[in-house]
Amino acid sequence: MASADGERFDLIIRNGTLIDGTGAPRHQADLAITGGRIGAMGDLAKSSADRTLDASGRVVAPGFIDVHTHDDRVLLSDPAMTPKVSQGVTTVVVGNCGISLAPFTPHGRPIPPLDLLGDAGWYRFPTFGAFLDAVDRAPAAVNALFLVGHQTLRVGAMDSLERAATEGEIGFMRGQIDEAMRAGAVGFSTGLFYPPARHAPTDEVVALAEAVTPYGGLYATHLRDEGALLLDSVDEALTIGERAGLPVVLSHHKASGKANHGKVSLSLAKIDAAAKRQRVSLDVYPYNASSTVLLPGRLDDAPRILITWSEAIPEAAGRELGELAAEHGLTREDMAGRLLPAGAIYFAMAEADVQTVLRYPGAMIGSDGLPGGAKPHPRLWGTFPRVLGHYSRDLGLMPLEEAVHRMTGLSAKTFGLADRGVLRPGAAADIVIFDPATVLDLATFEAPETPARGIELVLVAGKPVWRNGGTTGERPGRALRRTRPI
Ligand SMILES: [Zn+2]
Known part of the structure; x- marks a missing residue:
């Protein structure tokens, strides 16, 4: 001292x-x-x-480091960052799941899931550097660290998303990644699960990730499949990291769908084995429900689905999809189609799995909070106090010191933040x-915006x-x- x-x-x-x-x-x-x-x-x-x-x-x-956010736009639109600072968060990592606000200037409404960040008016940065400069000019209450997203690049570079990128398109996107890394991005993210990226083969992702390698950044990924193909998808992510020579961050680790509950024990064992030969880490949020855009083709995994927002039927926010379907005399899938564009919360995880991943010593805490929407997932307001109060203190899942480490020192080390995440003179x-x-989260599915x-x-x-x-x-x-x- x-x-x-x-x-x-x-x-x-x-x-x-x-x-x-x-x-x-x-x-x-x-x-x-x-x-x-x-x-x-x-x-x-x-x-x-x-x-x-x-x-x-x-x-x-x-201060807590929220390693998994979609706060790209709210840094500019809601710089007080109340959902985050009220939890003790002082730094956010944006651009996760292949969705980044830059570089992209769409004509018309951005397609899902890019619309999670905002409408066309917010996608106004032709380069990554222009976005970072805008944050410099109008800083938020919290610090931000930036990933450049594969889905954003694909939507901007390709006339059809139903296929692999051509060599020319890959060259163009590599140029954009190079610009982002020179501007100061920390790495490249993918969301291979989502329609705009689903048709990207592993080789395409490796070719793009290799543009990050000279800069010493990292690769963060929302896996191609968190359900039946969870283990194959972990393998794919590890392969991409290994071939590109990049540290891998597996986003919001989970097993989705009843038939897959329990598989996180196998995926964590796989990650442990891989960690002997390459750098790999993961993040997790402390809830047994996920949230993203409403995707009518993938409702089967979740017996219960809550609508978070709907442009077509705004009053559906906060309602259960099955109830809405019954009221309209429709199937859940047809009802979902009527609500689009929309967002949803999917109850498709086992609580035991959530606790297994939370207990994993290498698991960083990340909220995956989705700002916006009438009834957002409560993780936006509750993640960090929920780990500290509910899981550490009340359930005894881990000592408080370890819980804090997984929100601070571990996260700073993984993302290369030299003077943050620890208490020490000079930091x-x-x-x-x-x-x-x-300390405790008070945000619920019914009243999610509660500090x-x-x-x-x-x-x-x-x-x-x-x-x-x-x-x-x-x-x-x-x-x-x-x-x-x-
Ligand atoms: Zn994601």
């Missing part, structure tokens, strides 16, 4: 219980902030500051103070972004650029 006798700081947080993000046991200490960075930690009784804060009985931890002063006795309990103060670069149950108007976030190989 740095000794700082007599030094003067901007802020000293006194008597807190420090959980430093490395997984190390908690300890009592003061923490001082100066110039947006952690200035000192330890017994700072002799030091003074412009402001002091007593954190007795509270945990002081690194960015992205900090959350929470009450370990009361969590117990998150008392959230600082980004030393500036408060969430305090006394509300946002502060501060916008200290930054567009974070990859500056060195991961």
Whole structure:
């Protein structure tokens, strides 16, 4: 610990219980902030500051890093980022599942699932650099790290998505990935499950991922199939990473559909084996329901489906698809067709599987929250407090130190964020103070936009972004650029 006798700081947080993000046991200490960075930690009784804060009985931890988000557009449209800062999140990774806001300038409405990010007016950046510059000019409350998405590139580059990309199209998309990486993207993401990417063969993805390799970025993927072909899809992702020479991040790991429940034990064993020869990690959200656009062709896995939004029938938001179908005298599939374009929550996972993945020591926490829609999945507002309160404290799935590590230090290491995710002198002063006795998610499927309990103060670069149950108007976030190989 740095000794700082007599030094003067901007802020000293006194008597807190420090959980430093490395997984190390908690300890009592003061923490001082100066110039947006952690200035000192330890017994700072002799030091003074412009402001002091007593954190007795509270945990002081690194701000949480939400490694799996679709926050590309809300960084610009809703920079207070209330769903995130209210959970203690200070950095988001955007551009997941092959969906990034740039580079793409569509004519007309972007096709699903690109419409999850916003309408055509928001897809206005012809280059990745132009998007990052826009975030620089109008920063949000939180920091952001950026992936460039395969689906966005395909929709922009190809006249038909029902086939593999040609050599010429691959060359064009590689040029766009190169531009994104030079601008500071951290890597390349795919969503091979989705219609715009489904016809992309493994070779196409490898050829594109190889454009990332010279920059030392990573490959993040929403697998081609999280159901019957889960294990084959994990193999495909590992192969892509191995052939391109990139670390792999498996997104929102799960087994979908009753017939596949329990398969996560096999997929995790496969990932463990692969980790001996290549870099692979995964993220998970703490819910047994998924959410994405409404896809009428894939309703079979989920006995229960809630509509999150519908452009055709807005009042359907919050309703169950089976009930709507019965009211209209239609099959679920036909009813789904009438609701389009729309979003949905699918109850297709086993709770036991969710807990198996959460227990996996290499699992980072990522919300996969989908901003927008009348009744979004509660993971948008509840993910991090739910892991801390429900799964760590109440169910004892993992010690609090480990839960914090999987939202901070592990995530920073995986994504190459050198000075975030840990409490240490010199690190960015992205900090959350929470009450370990009361922290809990309160967002439900019925009332999803409910802030969590117990998150008392959230600082980004030393500036408060969430305090006394509300946002502060501060916008200290930054567009974070990859500056060195991961
Ligand atoms: Zn996804």
